[in-house]
Amino acid sequence: MSHSCDGAARSRMNRSPTQLLELDRATVRRGAHVVLDALDLTIPLGRHTAILGANGSGKSTLMQLLTRELHPLAHDDGRAPVRVLGAHLWDVRSLRGQLGIVTQRLHEDLRTVPSLTASAVVAGATLGAIADTSAEDPALHAQALAALQRMQAAHLVARRYATLSAGEARCVLLARALFHAPAALLLDEPSSGLDVVARAHLMTQIGGIARGGTTLVLVTHHLEELIPEISHVVLLRAGRVLADGPRDLVLTDALLSQAFDAPVHIRTDAHGTLALTMAG
Numbered sequence: 603m604s605h606s607c608d609g610a611a612r613s614r615m616n617r618s619p620t621q622l623l624e625l626d627r628a629t630v631r632r633g634a635h636v637v638l639d640a641l642d643l644t645i646p647l648g649r650h651t652a653i654l655g656a657n658g659s660g661k662s663t664l665m666q667l668l669t670r671e672l673h674p675l676a677h678d679d680g681r682a683p684v685r686v687l688g689a690h691l692w693d694v695r696s697l698r699g700q701l702g703i704v705t706q707r708l709h710e711d712l713r714t715v716p717s718l719t720a721s722a723v724v725a726g727a728t729l730g731a732i733a734d735t736s737a738e739d740p741a742l743h744a745q746a747l748a749a750l751q752r753m754q755a756a757h758l759v760a761r762r763y764a765t766l767s768a769g770e771a772r773c774v775l776l777a778r779a780l781f782h783a784p785a786a787l788l789l790d791e792p793s794s795g796l797d798v799v800a801r802a803h804l805m806t807q808i809g810g811i812a813r814g815g816t817t818l819v820l821v822t823h824h825l826e827e828l829i830p831e832i833s834h835v836v837l838l839r840a841g842r843v844l845a846d847g848p849r850d851l852v853l854t855d856a857l858l859s860q861a862f863d864a865p866v867h868i869r870t871d872a873h874g875t876l877a878l879t880m881a882g
């Protein structure tokens with residue numbers, strides 16, 4: 603009996619996963635506060651998805667479930683509340699090799715080490731840790747340079763990461779995130795703090811990455827970041843899924859007004875960029 607169970611588990615792990623994320627009534631509590639409330643959600647590989655919601659709706663917490671930095675409450679019957687790439691047990695380091703991550707928190711952590719160069723930041727993806735390895739390893743340095751070149755950021759290779767502008771740092775983080783050719787790229791408000799030109803440049807690069815076949819998961823409350831490649835939107839409200847579907851069905855004034863608890867209006871400019879304004 604236990605043999606056949608082990609075999610089934612092994613064959614599930616060995617099959618090529620088709621789902622990036624599967625949540626089965628996943629609940630996360632922080633202190634007395636239920637931050638995610640019995641969430642059911644599936645994000646297939648290959649479906650570029652935005653997780654959209656107001657401040658405090660649970661977007662970053664959902665991202666941390668995906669990266670296994672946070673764990674949900676266990677189910678009494680042993681069912682796995684979270685599966686990432688088909689598996690519910692992950693060694694975090696091997697998961698980091700499958701997911702490229704760009705978050706403000708990672709950026710801030712990297713900036714705390716003044717000696718770190720852009721090359722070291724990119725090459726550090728091999729460790730999943732913050733340490734300067736590229737200086738000692740010419741092969742790693744060359745790979746980091748190639749990754750920066752793909753982001754049109756080769757000129758930054760020797761610069762100290764902590765001295766980069768927000769836009770430059772974001773390109774270096776993208777190069778790091780893509781270092782292992784991950785199955786999916788997770789972006790948490792990637793363009794926040796960037797000027798209009800740097801934002802357009804970054805979002806063009808992200809669009810190219812999506813078209814190249816890397817699944818995009820974008821966590822944001824900035825509608826400007828919903829590039830055309832994003833085909834699917836999950837709307838969160840107070841730790842629950844308010845809507846989950848094709849972007850045109852979810853991005854309506856009515857649903858967004860519910861999500862933001864205020865009357866809002868979505869508009870599209872001449873270049874197709876979305877923006878949200880207060881209605882009236």
Ligand SMILES: Nc1ncnc2c1ncn2[C@@H]1O[C@H](COP(=O)(O)OP(=O)(O)OP(=O)(O)O)[C@@H](O)[C@H]1O
Pocket residue numbers: 632633635637655656657658659660661662663664823
């Ligand atoms: N460590 C913590 N302890 C207690 N509550 C927390 C903690 N971290 C987050 N929360 C609460 O969980 C809720 C969801 O937070 P989360 O950061 O996931 O939201 P978010 O949608 O990403 O918000 P934002 O857009 O402002 O970044 C918020 O009400 C927040 O106050």
